[in-house]
Amino acid sequence: MKQDLKKRYAAQAAVIKAMAHPTRLLILHSLKKKETCVCELRDLVGDDISTVSKHLLVLRRAGLVAARREGNWLHYRLTCPCVLDFAACVGGLKGKCV
Amino acid sequence: MKQDLKKRYAAQAAVIKAMAHPTRLLILHSLKKKETCVCELRDLVGDDISTVSKHLLVLRRAGLVAARREGNWLHYRLTCPCVLDFAACVGGLKGKCV
DNA sequence: GTTCTATTTTGCCAAATAGCCAAATAGATG
DNA sequence: CATCTATTTGGCTATTTGGCAAAATAGAAC
Numbered sequence: 001m002k003q004d005l006k007k008r009y010a011a012q013a014a015v016i017k018a019m020a021h022p023t024r025l026l027i028l029h030s031l032k033k034k035e036t037c038v039c040e041l042r043d044l045v046g047d048d049i050s051t052v053s054k055h056l057l058v059l060r061r062a063g064l065v066a067a068r069r070e071g072n073w074l075h076y077r078l079t080c081p082c083v084l085d086f087a088a089c090v091g092g093l094k095g096k097c098v
Numbered sequence: 099m100k101q102d103l104k105k106r107y108a109a110q111a112a113v114i115k116a117m118a119h120p121t122r123l124l125i126l127h128s129l130k131k132k133e134t135c136v137c138e139l140r141d142l143v144g145d146d147i148s149t150v151s152k153h154l155l156v157l158r159r160a161g162l163v164a165a166r167r168e169g170n171w172l173h174y175r176l177t178c179p180c181v182l183d184f185a186a187c188v189g190g191l192k193g194k195c196v
Numbered sequence: 197g198t199t200c201t202a203t204t205t206t207g208c209c210a211a212a213t214a215g216c217c218a219a220a221t222a223g224a225t226g
Numbered sequence: 227c228a229t230c231t232a233t234t235t236g237g238c239t240a241t242t243t244g245g246c247a248a249a250a251t252a253g254a255a256c
Contacts, residue, residue, distance in 0.1 A: 006120065009124050009127075010120040012120075013120045013122075013123055016114060016118040017115075017118035019111075019114050019118075020111050020114040020118045021111050021243095021244085022104065022107040022110075023244095024111075025107040025110055025111055025114075026103070026107050029107075038202070038203060038204095039203085047245075048245070048247080049202085049204095050203090050204075050246070050247075051244070051245055051246070053203060053205085054204090054244075055244090056203095056204095057204080069252090069253080071253080072200090072201055072202050072253065073202065074202075074203065083184075085184070086114075086183075086184030089180050089181065089183075089184065090110050090113045090181060119213095119214085121214095135232080136232070136234095137231095137233085145214095145215075146216055146217080147232085147233075147234095148216075148217075149215055149216070151234055151235085152234085153214090155234080155235095167223080169224065170222090170223065170224060170231055170232050171231095171232065172232075
């Protein structure tokens with residue numbers, strides 16, 4: 001495998017991996033509608049808030065979300081809504097393809 | 099989180115997770131060009147053939163590839179080329195988005 | 197300063213993953 | 227039948243992940 005190719009696929013895989021969790025997909029879809037603070041996301045997801053925070057860290061590191069502070073709250077937002085078009089494509093994969 | 103929603107995101111995440119590895123992305127992109135046997139993929143990837151075989155199992159289970167036997171060889175093919183459009187979008191994520 | 201609230205970080209554990217090697221399998225061919 | 231070839235499976239180890247709970251942090255408000 002050529003080195004530059006290897007690097008490019010590693011970079012792509014890192015982003016895809018960040019999306020590869022049900023909770024994180026839920027968060028991404030929720031953020032598509034509007035900026036949301038962590039506690040609101042915790043209510044939506046239902047996990048411990050520290051767990052939600054870790055998922056947000058994963059998404060932040062991948063460059064998929066960013067945060068904006070407003071008083072005590074951190075408002076998270078999607079940086080690149082286009083990534084969710086993909087999830088829809090993937091949605092009903094089985095059965096549809098050859 | 100509503101149950102049906104949870105299930106849908108779990109199903110999507112399973113497919114995305116299958117794509118979330120540099121070697122598997124390489125394999126998928128290679129298969130986009132043409133059907134390929136395992137030994138050819140091993141040469142391309144450079145890992146042990148058993149490792150490549152396991153990656154193919156992951157992709158098969160996700161419904162992303164399928165195999166066709168011809169003599170001694172198994173020819174793998176992409177079942178749903180559309181999934182790769184996404185990888186391109188994800189490629190240069192950092193820097194491009196807000 | 198202290199206190200309160202939202203969020204992150206740390207520590208821990210169980211489960212999943214990726215890789216190699218060796219052994220097993222499936223089909224072709226002698 | 228035995229043998230060869232392509233591929234898969236099983237076993238092992240090292241590493242990563244996801245979850246909770248407790249402790250730490252950052253900023254607002256008193």
